[in-house]
Amino acid sequence: xxxxxxxxxxxxxxxxxxxxxxxxxxxxxxxxxxxxxxxxxxxxxxxxxxxxxxxxxxxxxxxxxxxxxxxxxxxxxxxxxxxxxxxxxxxxxxxxxxxxxxxxxxxxxxxxxxxxxxxxxxx
Numbered sequence: 263x264x265x266x267x268x269x270x271x272x273x274x275x276x277x278x279x280x281x282x283x284x285x286x287x288x289x290x291x292x293x294x295x296x297x298x299x300x301x302x303x304x305x306x307x308x309x310x311x312x313x314x315x316x317x318x319x320x321x322x323x324x325x326x327x328x329x330x331x332x333x334x335x336x337x338x339x340x341x342x343x344x345x346x347x348x349x350x351x352x353x354x355x356x357x358x359x360x361x362x363x364x365x366x367x368x369x370x371x372x373x374x375x376x377x378x379x380x381x382x383x384x385x
Contacts, residue, residue, distance in 0.1 A: 274338040278303075278310040278359045281339055285360065288333050289315050294326055294364070300379050313362040314375050320350030323364045327353045330362060 274281070282299055289297045294315035303310050317323035327344055334341040334357060342356040351369045355362040363375060 273340045276337070276339070281337075281357070282311045282313065282360055284337065285313060285330060285333065285357075285362065288329065289313070289326065292326060292329055293318070293322070295367075296370075298376060300376070302379075305379075309361045310359040311361075312375070312379065313360060314370070315362070315364050316367055316370050317350075317364050320366070323350045323353050323366065326364050327355055327362075330355055330357075 276284075286297050286299055294317060296314075296316045298314045300312040300314070301310075302308075302312055315326065317326055324347060327347060331341055331344065333339070340358040342358055344356070345354040346352050351366045352373070353364040355364070365373070
């Protein structure tokens, strides 16, 4: 009789809060500005947390998005897709339970996601 090994989990079992804290720390280490974490638990169906960060240039925004993608690979966090990468004005990174928005300063100021979610404007 052969004993079967348990099937490894496809993605990390880290909590949303732990993943968000990890991503926030990484963004801060890589000079993202005004990183804001918005808890969406019980408030919407599309994610548990929303992250908003500001990049200093298009290249910086793209680098942050690439780095978060690599971090997800290293930590086995789910990574679904990225939108807006080419233009670099507003890059949305969908990690299933966490959605990261990387903005250029003027674009962040125009959309004011913090105000949309009834939080004080951080920008």
